[in-house]
Amino acid sequence: MGKGMQVVSTGSALRDILLGDEQYAGRRVLVPTMGALHRGHLALVKHAREVAGPDGVVVVSIFVNPIQFDREDDLEAYPRPLETDLMQCQAAGVDVVFVPDVREMYAHDRSTLVTENSLSRSLCGAARPGHFDGVCTVVLKLFMLSACHAAVFGEKDFQQLAIIRRMVRDLDVPVEIVESPTIRESDGLALSSRNVRLSATHREDAPCIFRALNEAAKLHNAEGIIRHAMKRLGESEHLKIDYLTLVDAETLQPINDLKRPSILAAAVFYDNVRLIDHVRISPP
Ligand code: AMP
DSSP: OOSOOEEEOSHHHHHHHHHHOGGGOSOEEEEEEOSOOOHHHHHHHHHHHHHHOTTSEEEEEEOOOGGGOSOHHHHHHSOOOHHHHHHHHHHTTOSEEEOOOHHHHOOTTOOOOOOOOSGGGSHHHHHSTTHHHHHHHHHHHHHHHHTOSEEEEEGGGHHHHHHHHHHHHHTTOOOEEEEEOOOBOTTSOBOOGGGGGSOHHHHHHTTHHHHHHHHHHTSSSHHHHHHHHHHHHHTOSSEEEEEEEEEETTTOOBOSSOSSOEEEEEEEEETTEEEEEEEEEOOO
């Protein structure tokens, strides 16, 4: 668009630009992130540009949202390389970066949360109480602040994506939700901002997550799939399984047969670094 990248830190400045400036009158597409940007995020930005079109506006938000963290140590250790992030946004052709601080986003006496009550019961929702309330609340706020027409989310966080789609449907939020595929390292490890916190040994071990899921997914019965993935993950002496669950791809409820499309999902800890991954399984 040739208008140069704007970086704003308040909701009112964001709305002034996006709603008050003629240059930003096109289709606005939001990419919500917590920063520490990697190629996965940049693929979302590229996808956002395609959805926005050449005259549209790509907005990236960078906000480490405290209310979606269930562990204080994880929030504190979350990487925050803002300068590098901004350079990456600039190079990727982002139009506006929204970088609010916590006080800007949350009043000290805030008392409203957005809660999804079905899809968020299993998997990460069960393992991290309150996590998806925090996600839904911040995402809805970012939708309102950016007045975006569409928003792009990674399939890597498939439960998050399903919950956001449900929230948008249930609350008639006028935002198109766009899904973008998972970007992986050449050894199969899904890119994540938390990967930089892995020790060299753990980084070397971590591709076993995706390998275990993929291998197991080739079997033809639910019990065998779980057993095989559990055995494979159990062979690593470095990781601790948080959950390994086979769920219905639509309801995200645990299942014990393969009659419908399903998802084999895992969360593991390397020390205090938690990684998630999943594979999709079609009925045999
Ligand atoms: P995060 O900064 O981790 O909150 O992620 C921001 C967005 O990037 C979410 O929509 C994620 O699903 C997406 N994302 C994170 N990692 C990847 C990846 N490896 N491939 C594609 N999208 C990703």
